[in-house]
Amino acid sequence: QKEVEQDPGPLSVPEGAIVSLNCTYSNSAFQYFMWYRQYSRKGPELLMYTYSSGNKEDGRFTAQVDKSSKYISLFIRDSQPSDSATYLCAMSERHGQNFVFGPGTRLSVLP
Amino acid sequence: SAVISQKPSRDICQRGTSLTIQCQVDSQVTMMFWYRQQPGQSLTLIATANQGSEATYESGFVIDKFPISRPNLTFSTLTVSNMSPEDSSIYLCSVEGVPGLTNTGELFFGEGSRLTVL
Numbered sequence: 001q002k003e004v005e006q007d008p009g010p011l012s013v014p015e016g017a018i019v020s021l022n023c024t025y026s027n028s029a030f031q032y033f034m035w036y037r038q039y040s041r042k043g044p045e046l047l048m049y050t051y052s053s054g055n056k057e058d059g060r061f062t063a064q065v066d067k068s069s070k071y072i073s074l075f076i077r078d079s080q081p082s083d084s085a086t087y088l089c090a091m092s093e094r095h096g097q098n099f100v101f102g103p104g105t106r107l108s109v110l111p
Numbered sequence: 112s113a114v115i116s117q118k119p120s121r122d123i124c125q126r127g128t129s130l131t132i133q134c135q136v137d138s139q140v141t142m143m144f145w146y147r148q149q150p151g152q153s154l155t156l157i158a159t160a161n162q163g164s165e166a167t168y169e170s171g172f173v174i175d176k177f178p179i180s181r182p183n184l185t186f187s188t189l190t191v192s193n194m195s196p197e198d199s200s201i202y203l204c205s206v207e208g209v210p211g212l213t214n215t216g217e218l219f220f221g222e223g224s225r226l227t228v229l
Contacts (some may be wrong), residue, residue: 004153008151034217034218036220037222041223041225042222042223043115043117043203043220043221043222043223044154044203044220045220046217046219047216049216049217079146087156088153090154090218092216095216096142096207096208096216096217096218098156099156100153100216101153101154101155103151103153104151104153
């Protein structure tokens with residue numbers, strides 16, 4: 001079993017839809033969770049950074065962490081074609097160290 | 112966030128040659144990291160580069176194949192030595208933290224260097 005699993009997609013949704021992206025993990029010691037967006041031929045861009053369980057909202061993006069289920073989610077409301085990208089989850093046990101990445105989910109938002 | 116510039120952005124190389132990738136950050140950072148992103152796969156950490164000390168390599172990566180320099184707090188290089196087609200990948204430089212705020216735990220990336228080895 002991989003340490004971090006993520007459905008690779010591609011996931012296609014119509015513009016305006018609510019998108020749910022998910023990662024599962026096996027290491028219960030992970031405490032720090034991140035979501036990155038990566039456009040084609042670009043480096044990953046940090047979207048959300050959360051610590052431990054709970055929700056965090058930033059504009060159209062909401063990150064959710066359920067440590068009891070070892071499951072994290074990123075919700076995108078009112079999705080736009082500009083949201084079309086690969087979304088990577090990442091997590092670590094210690095602050096700023098030893099990040100483990102998921103393989104990414106490719107999202108296409110169709111106009 | 113820090114502005115991270117990588118050169119070259121892409122290159123096509125011949126088997127057996129070596130290529131050095133440069134990473135320049137617009138602010139002083141303690142820790143710099145080098146990642147590899149192979150097609151359809153996760154980002155994999157190659158090594159951590161701290162200024163003034165030898166780089167720390169992850170399992171599966173060795174200094175002879177991926178020598179790293181870190182001459183100051185804003186610059187690092189990664190060399191991919193004696194390249195083979197299996198080294199075709201995106202190589203990413205990253206830093207931890209936000210300028211002016213140390214140890215935030217957030218990881219920021221450069222644009223990446225896309226290498227194709229023939």
